[in-house]
Amino acid sequence: MKGIMIQGTASDVGKSLIVTAMCRILADEGVRVTPFKSQNMSNNSYVTIDGKEIGRAQGIQAEAARVEPSVWMNPILLKPRSDQYAEIVYLGKALETLSGRGYRDHFYEQGLAVIQQSLHHLAEEYDVVVIEGAGSPVEINLKDRELVNMKVAELADVPVVLVADIDRGGVFASIVGTLDLLEPNERQRVVGIIINKFRGDITLFEDGVQWLEEKTGVPVLGVLPYVENHMIDGEDSLSIRTQFSNRNKGILDIAVIHLPFISNYSDLEPFLYEEEVTLRWVHNKGEFGQPDAIIIPGTKSTINDLNHLKEKQLDILVQNYIAKGGFTVGICGGYQILGEEMIDEGGSDTGISNQKMKGLGIIPASTTFYQEKETNRVFAKYHKATGLPSNQPIEGYEIHLGKTIFSKEVCPFLTLANGSEDGYFGNDGQIIGTYLHHLFHNDEWRNQWLNMIRKKKGLPYEQIRSISEYKDKRFDLIAAEMKSHLKWDLIKQIIDQWGSK
Template sequence: MRKLKPIMFVGTCSDAGKSVVNAGFCRILTQDGYKPAPFKAQNMSLNSYATPDGCEIGRAQATQAEACGIACQTDMNPVLLKPSGEMMSQVILNGKPVGNRSAYEYFRKDDNARLFDEAFAAFERLSSCYSPIVMEGAGSISELNLKKRDIVNMRMAARAGADVYLVADIDRGGVFASVYGSIMLLDDEERKLIKGIVINKFRGDVRLFDEGRNMIENLTGVPVVGVVPYFKDIYIEDEDSVVIDTRNSYAIEGKVNVAVVKLPQMSNFTDFNALGFDKRAHLFYSDDVEQIQKADIVILPGSKSTIKDLLFIKEKNIPPLLKSMHENGKTVLGICGGYQMMGIEISDPDEIEGSVKHIEGIGLLPLKTVITKDKKTVQQQFKFLSDDSLCSGYEIHMGLSEVAASAQPLIKTNDGHTDGIYHSDKCWGTYMHGVLDNKNVIDRVLLPYTNEKVKEFSYAEFKDHEYNRLADHLRKHINVNAIYENARLNADE
């Protein structure tokens, strides 16, 4: 195995583009004959993914593993925080939940010493099998009030001996102050780890920033290894559902309108990405009853806090609207938490989600759910209804659902169990995330509304193509050779 030092991308702020740059370098290194693997010591996201061995990690690291052409594993993201509202998060350690902690408890207790050691042990296991490890930081590297307890940025970089590259978002403005301030707030030993700066999301001719590049290098003493133009035409899955705020929130004419109900604790919003690429459909996210009622198809998505989100949509008067739409021949579907909401009732006797122990569901499907402490996390292959095509998906959920004996299952998995309820082509629900990544399922969902045929579309092949395009884009604008030269120092190749 060809060896390089770990390479780490950190940021001046959140959403600077670290995850995307990391994914691009995972693909570049793979193309160049290395055997890279991604690593993020701690992630905070409601967008998670099931590993092949039935554990849970952040979706971003699963995406980066995909860019490497390898299966994801928990060592790539040993600590995952899943916010559950009221300043609480479920802590996932090495792929399994270990309880809930408040933000105060998490950031004050024993400097996170145990989690830091656990995360580094995961890094060491990963680095024994892959090289280089492409590490990712979180947020800003210079949050002084959190620095002592931080397990994901410079503290981890120092322990891992990584070459660190600072990614700055020039599109939001203040790039000189953010770069200079981020570096100058580090201590001397930390500054030595910074090998280069990447100016990201530049609009216009990058040659216009030549003077700015020189200024930054003179101010910081650190080379600018790249100025990366802003792009919108390369598709890489988004890390966090905050991006939904910038997406469509209304119906349009001339397409099959698909509304995803926008929940405060929505999880796994990537369930709808493949559907969003279907030219027959217009996908939008909304919690506004006037917009939702204009849709042909409404989908209730997954939720980290199902009861709280059910209370939220009841306040918005969405459940009676969905029942009315169903009665008038429109389609209403539910995935995971949304599937639970479509049932008769949800109980939480142990107050796992909160103080509400019982709530009536929407009543569209004959199931009753009890929230449990145990979490099911598994990748699945399955058949959808009577279709013989083999589909792929994954389950991540807490709760057991009792389904009426008369209910027809929606899918049958390869391991022999059934899942979901099929009431009709216009009303069904399932625990299966990724069910809409499968073209035969999308075709069946859209069939009542359009006879238009579209050419075969493989979401997996499309994503692979986009990783290559991202790699090409970064190669054009980042000095990859300089990064290689730094990484080869004290590393056998």
């Protein structure tokens, strides 16, 4: 197998972005390239064309590589449901929920087998595999049964490049310390170092490059600049904080209700590129303010997160806000929270059977959670009863356990391609609930909704911004920027020579 593995000195050092850029660079050079990450831990997921669930980052990396995402690119996805437990998504389908200890004790051999199987599939179909690690390869307490860093490099027999984030500080200690803690056979795989997120004049780091190469004996393959607004979806809580910290200061104030077990926060990312929109998180009632609209996002544990809202008294603020005519959208778990009641018959949402909780009572519906998860790519149009253009296509995906039943006749939001209906459309669009993730990635709908808010504020309508086209151009720009700061010919030589051994 020809390939290369990008590992990091810590989480959020930029591994996903670098893998994405490498995939686009190689694709532009005519190479059949695929991303791979053996094990992801994230509630930010991507649904493949055949209705399977993988990590969001690998879906985006496949788009950058101009190939169709598949489960072989991320065979194991861990979706946290609490501080102790996570759902195992195995080859795109939910398998079981285990504690961290249970996962290490009972899943390791099965994990190794599916990683080997996945690498075999990818090696047969692609010329080069660009592999992403996770966290640090030298977490000593986890190293003996890890499934995502040096063990994967060994299984794939690929060289490793170590990435460090200079923006957070301590870059020299993090690199030297990581290399020092590796086993001798692991250390031999490290063929290069990349310094990421450098701000300012990169030539000022030339002495640092020289010191690192002399100290470690490993070449520095590039010093990459800090890239703002790169639109490459993150995977963890650190990514949420960094990605949404550079928000606009626009005249449309959209408040997102923060949920401890938020999932698929990539639903919100298009608003970061609407110049008139301020997107902000609301963690407690003191941060609620007077928004022009609120969004309640998806969650991996709806009942637990609703209980959190009630403890913070945010439920009362949301109810009062909606009663006064405020625009509100609930997506997936947020949609369920807006209903009248939630019933967890088998414990699939909370882990405790027959749990019940009253919702916010905004939408006349109750949700029952079942064991079987719905994961589907969705193609839809506005329901004719909404009064919106009924021929307007809407695309997205579903990932949810619950089934929502209305207690009286309502106006659905969408008509799906299979003829079924989805969601709730109330008060001419003031209140919307839907299971459709990536709703706001549809440029026409996002513009339609923002113009509803503009009309209420007495502002002029704005034209549609094509975020999808902008994002693909960003792949090209990021790839060009990264390539200009990498020793790219040397990286290709490393891939070719190692893969020819």
